[in-house]
Amino acid sequence: TKKNGSWQRVLLKVSGGALAGDGTQNIDPKLTMSIAREVSSIAHIGVEVAIIVGGGNFFRGANWVGSGGLDRASADHIGMMATIMNAIFLQASLEHFGVPTRVQTAFRMAEVAEPYIRRRAIRHLEKGRVVIFAAGTGNPFFTTDTAAALRAAEINAEVLLKATNVDGVYDCDPKKNPGANCLDHVSYHDAAVKDLSVMDLTAITLCQENSIPVVIFNLNKPGNILKAISGERVGTLIDH
Ligand code: UDP
Secondary structure (H helix, E strand, C coil): EEEECCCCEEEECHHHHHHHHHCCCCHHHHHHHHHHHHHHHHHHHCCEEEEEECCCCCCCCHHCCHHHHHCCCHHHHHHHHHHHHHHHHHHHHHCCCCCEEEEEEEECCCCEEEEHCCCCHHHHHCCCCCEEEEEECCCCCCCHHHHHHHHHHHHCCEEEEEEECCCCCCCCCCCCCCCCCCEEEHHHHHHHHCCCCCCCCCHHHHHHHHHCEEEEEECCCCCCHHHHHHHCCCCCCECC
């Protein structure tokens, strides 16, 4: 499925936390620009890129349940709207680099972005537009990791690239064990059973059932997005 060693259609997951960096604001514009710059250089050479963006920098539903009488579904609705704010920001950053970009939301916000329509998303990709999927799956009780796995399956992405704040999957907790090793490869089974992964179980299972390989890699190292998208070895590969 790879041409010249590069993936042809990828789903890139960018967590909300990644957009915030170490700054005091919810979004670090410099960091967002550097993500957009790397994505643009790949889009310009013809790799089809879809992005799922999280919302944890603004609001993570589960953390708010109980406060002020919030139930989980309401909290998650706020969380999903947070992802839309990130998507609009990322879209503007990509357009700054001349990349045509569409945002599609899982629930309607028609004045701001297109609704998610699978065939239309695929058409955008074929035309060289970057598509940003916002509002997760559109359902409470899910995460944007699971939304990433779902959308990857729907658009026939060859790989799910998860950009995070760690180098990949470790053999044990690196915070507790200074000698922890970052693994090159781990099976879906081990990633799920041993709970080594930085991805939730629902998302891993969905990828396994649909044979979508997952690459977990560090977003904070410049050039890593480019490497991951162009099929170079980076971080940890999760597959069969
Ligand atoms: N969310 C949701 N359904 C989804 C995806 C996300 O309800 O399909 C909500 C949930 O409250 C979550 C928040 O949106 O906490 C932000 O997403 P997430 O925590 O996955 O973002 P990330 O950790 O990637 O920044």
